[in-house]
Amino acid sequence: MTVGKKLKTTLSSLKSAQADFESFALETENQTVKDSFSQFANQTKSIVEGLKTRIQEIEEEEPQYKGK
Numbered sequence: 001m002t003v004g005k006k007l008k009t010t011l012s013s014l015k016s017a018q019a020d021f022e023s024f025a026l027e028t029e030n031q032t033v034k035d036s037f038s039q040f041a042n043q044t045k046s047i048v049e050g051l052k053t054r055i056q057e058i059e060e061e062e063p064q065y066k067g068k
Contacts, residue, residue, distance in 0.1 A: 003058070004055070004058060004062070004064075007051065007054065007055050007058065008030040008055065010051065011051050011052065011055065014041065014044055014047055014048050014050055017044055018041050018045055018048060020052065021037045021038075021040040021044060022038075022041045023036070024037040025037035025038045025041060029048035
């Protein structure tokens with residue numbers, strides 16, 4: 001598996017985790033837990049955005065990774 005493919009797989013997994021955290025936050029009634037899951041979702045979103053940027057940089061540097 002190429003680095004580009006691994007990064008895109010990781011991005012997909014992180015997006016899934018972010019969605020799960022957001023779902024957990026909506027489903028719980030405990031405010032402390034809700035706040036924790038919301039914070040986890042926000043942290044994951046930040047990581048997702050950073051990884052998206054890195055993937056774009058790689059695709060610009062190495063066009064063979066684009067679209068795969």
